Amino acid sequence: MKKELEHNFVELLEKHQNIVHKVCRLYTNNQDAHNDLFQEITIQLWKAYPKFRGDSKFSTWMYRVALNTAITLYRKNKRRIRTEDFDAFQFKISAEAYDDSEEEQIKLMYKAVYQLNDIDKALIFLYLEDKGYKEISETMGISEVNARVKMNRIKTKLKTILNP
Amino acid sequence: MDELELLKKDWQKDKNKYPKLSYDDIYKMILKKSSSIVKWIFIISLLEFAFWGIITFALKDTESMKRFESYDADNIIIPISIISYAILAYFFYRFFMNYKTISVTDSAKVLMENILKTRRTVKQYVAFNLIFLVISTIAVLFVEFDKDTELISQVEQASANGEVFMFYAKIILVTAVILAVAIGVLLLFYWLVFGLLLGRLNKNYKELKKLEV
Numbered sequence: 001m002k003k004e005l006e007h008n009f010v011e012l013l014e015k016h017q018n019i020v021h022k023v024c025r026l027y028t029n030n031q032d033a034h035n036d037l038f039q040e041i042t043i044q045l046w047k048a049y050p051k052f053r054g055d056s057k058f059s060t061w062m063y064r065v066a067l068n069t070a071i072t073l074y075r076k077n078k079r080r081i082r083t084e085d086f087d088a089f090q091f092k093i094s095a096e097a098y099d100d101s102e103e104e105q106i107k108l109m110y111k112a113v114y115q116l117n118d119i120d121k122a123l124i125f126l127y128l129e130d131k132g133y134k135e136i137s138e139t140m141g142i143s144e145v146n147a148r149v150k151m152n153r154i155k156t157k158l159k160t161i162l163n164p
Numbered sequence: 165m166d167e168l169e170l171l172k173k174d175w176q177k178d179k180n181k182y183p184k185l186s187y188d189d190i191y192k193m194i195l196k197k198s199s200s201i202v203k204w205i206f207i208i209s210l211l212e213f214a215f216w217g218i219i220t221f222a223l224k225d226t227e228s229m230k231r232f233e234s235y236d237a238d239n240i241i242i243p244i245s246i247i248s249y250a251i252l253a254y255f256f257y258r259f260f261m262n263y264k265t266i267s268v269t270d271s272a273k274v275l276m277e278n279i280l281k282t283r284r285t286v287k288q289y290v291a292f293n294l295i296f297l298v299i300s301t302i303a304v305l306f307v308e309f310d311k312d313t314e315l316i317s318q319v320e321q322a323s324a325n326g327e328v329f330m331f332y333a334k335i336i337l338v339t340a341v342i343l344a345v346a347i348g349v350l351l352l353f354y355w356l357v358f359g360l361l362l363g364r365l366n367k368n369y370k371e372l373k374k375l376e377v
Binding site: 007009010011013014021022031038039040042043046047048051052061064065067068069073074075076105109110118120122127128130138141146150158 | 167168170171172174175176182183184185186187192193194196197198199200201202204247267268269270271272273274275276279309361364365368371372375376
């Protein structure tokens with residue numbers, strides 16, 4: 001019974017692992033921290049899995065657990081982070097070819113998003129994942145109206161970071 | 165905001181830029197132990213309950229406590245012990261019930277609230293103990309002044325010399341300083357441990373709460 005549960009879970013997570021990688025990418029700035037957070041999210045997902053009912057989609061359920069782990073449960077590794085690591089990691093992101101100005105803009109946007117606080121990052125993450133305000137509000141535990149207000153404020157914040 | 169749309173396009177495009185973990189990699193991960201703050205809060209809270217429990221027991225066997233018991237102060241000591249154990253049981257029960265409600269599948273806000281609620285129970289218990297410590301120290305002083313023959317003779321001598329006020333003042337001052345230092349050390353310890361552990365959670369919770377105003 002347990003073996004079967006383990007097998008199902010690992011298979012599902014293997015298939016949907018990109019969601020976890022994306023959360024790790026937003027909340028960490030080097031490879032070690034990325035792996036560390038990935039590990040903790042996996043453990044939290046596994047601990048919660050027996051209660052997963054299947055009435056929501058596995059991926060939807062994953063967003064919630066992964067974000068909760070990143071924002072609330074995870075204890076940041078206090079290891080010193082070298083700035084070279086930070087830059088290299090941040091910009092491993094956009095490998096595809098764009099015309100120069102577009103690529104530059106995207107890089108700047110990523111840099112701006114990294115400067116947001118934990119909560120703002122969570123909202124931006126869900127937005128980038130194309131989630132509606134209903135899902136954003138349910139995941140964060142705020143009203144839909146507040147989610148919209150917050151999102152607008154974050155957009156303004158990003159603008160200020162980009163054009164100081 | 166055009167840039168954000170651009171970012172969204174890029175974000176959704178780069179599916180293949182992430183490390184691809186194999187089935188075995190993930191399987192190995194689920195066997196490892198969590199190091200989440202909830203786990204640390206649980207461990208530290210249990211230690212706190214144990215610490216105050218042990219202190220209550222340890223004090224029972226000390227010389228001064230035995231001397232104290234010989235004063236026939238049972239009508240004070242027994243009710244106080246019963247009350248303190250009942251209160252320990254009550255707080256422990258509440259702590260455990262709160263702990264059980266913590267679920268990683270709740271919304272971010274509810275999860276944070278439940279964690280903070282669990283912590284609050286332990287904090288209240290510690291506050292109770294500190295208040296209890298102050299009250300019982302005062303009670304002990306009163307009983308000692310009433311029953312301890314050595315102390316009574318010292319008081320008599322002091323009043324014969326006309327220094328009774330100084331004598332009392334000294335005792336009160338020394339007791340107050342010892343209590344203040346003990347409580348100060350404990351509070352500093354709390355501030356450090358929970359500042360480190362819950363600093364980020366508190367900040368994020370405030371950020372979410374701010375929206376409601």
